[in-house]
């Protein structure tokens with residue numbers, strides 16, 4: 001299988017459209033590699049070749065049939081076209097058509113045709129010429145990006161021209177608006193998602209010679225909504241809309257960031273995000289409201305969240321070179337005011353892709369949900385309540401519940417703490433049942449439960465993190481020092497509480513105050529729960545504000 005890639009972008013290898021074409025090729029080649037078929041790809045970058053304009057002399061039809069009088073690289077293109085099985089036409093849209101250098105290549109196809117008028121009907125009533133070579137079985141793919149927000153309606157001239165040139169229905173297309181976004185690293189979460197779909201289109205084309213309707217629909221979905229894109233595009237020129245003067249890099253950047261604001265995330269609360277670029281000594285305010293975002297340079301608003309950061313750090317974060325949470329944990333920047341904006345950053349400023357990716361990550365491949373702390377707690381809570389009331393019967397009930405946990409929590413993945421809890425609770429229940437006493441087994445239970453938490457702090461993941469990390473990007477949460485520190489502190493707190501519970505339970509029973517335990521041992525964990533909810537919000541916000549220094 002011979003593939004010819006004709007890159008018609010004047011930017012050569014720096015073309016946006018070429019990125020899509022390479023993704024398509026990757027999908028195509030992967031499919032062929034699976035079938036063990038040989039595949040060769042020939043790339044012709046027209047911008048790097050010497051191709052003159054057709055002189056209109058018709059020498060290739062009359063004086064030297066099939067041979068052009070201009071001696072340049074066009075002969076190579078024609079030879080490769082004749083040899084190829086599939087031709088990928090990769091190009092940008094220029095003034096609603098192909099760029100001039102590609103139009104030159106198309107004009108110079110004249111030697112490929114015979115001079116005589118064809119009797120074949122092309123369905124347009126315009127007439128045509130038959131091919132000089134057998135080009136019937138060639139397959140063609142047109143891949144292109146354009147600069148406006150949508151490809152829809154933008155490619156009318158291109159389609160009409162290729163209908164005549166290659167024949168109606170003889171090619172498939174991948175046309176994408178907002179093409180310049182493919183070079184913006186800060187937006188790669190969204191553009192990479194699009195490229196993945198183009199790759200899928202390539203795989204489908206390798207198998208069926210078509211792109212499925214489902215994939216085609218996704219390919220036609222805008223990268224960003226029109227208003228978001230157009231605001232970003234306008235800001236990207238770095239020229240003030242009102243004065244026409246050049247704006248500083250950090251202001252341009254801030255405007256683009258503001259353009260990414262997703263107004264559908266508005267929750268009835270007006271916010272003002274103040275960006276203070278410490279190295280530039282510039283402060284800008286982004287008003288985030290129901291109707292969208294606005295950038296203010298005069299400091300006239302009252303900020304609700306303020307970020308103090310070197311510009312370099314913030315732009316590296318947006319390019320994905322440093323994780324935002326990781327940088328915050330390392331105090332490369334600080335946040336003061338309302339911290340909830342930072343927690344919901346992806347909701348307000350992430351693309352749909354980021355949100356969807358996070359959603360996808362949280363569901364495992366077998367469709368199982370993330371681990372739930374309930375899986376671990378069911379066994380313990382049943383054990384402490386049931387065995388305290390009646391050691392023998394309670395132990396049997398606990399054993400039945402433990403055996404049912406895999407069924408009750410079957411939709412969730414299990415972690416080591418769930419399995420360990422089931423084993424230990426089962427052993428302690430058996431002891432309670434045989435010995436006919438619940439005091440010692442429940443007390444050992446408190447100790448064991450407390451040790452779980454404390455011992456987990458000696459590992460790379462404190463116990464609570466094993467459950468809650470999925471709300472913070474899954475495994476990526478391990479790179480987030482704020483998240484890890486918060487969870488280590490909470491795990492030590494819960495662990496100490498239960499070890500102490502074992503101690504005071506033992507002592508209170510010994511001195512005959514066992515009856516207060518029902519209140520103490522339920523009240524204190526409940527208060528600890530309230531503390532946990534407060535602490536997991538307060539601590540990261542306090543650390544992020546840099547006040548601990």
Ligand SMILES: Cc1cc2nc3c(=O)[nH]c(=O)nc-3n(C[C@H](O)[C@H](O)[C@H](O)COP(=O)(O)O)c2cc1C
Pocket residue numbers: 009010011014015016017018091092093094095096097145146147148149154178179180
């Ligand atoms: C001279 C010129 C004309 C253009 N004409 C159009 C146009 O008619 N419609 C459009 O949506 N984009 C237009 N664009 C934008 C390009 O199509 C867009 O930047 C594209 O992503 C460039 O792709 P490339 O990097 O593959 O060359 C034009 C760009 C240039 C430089």
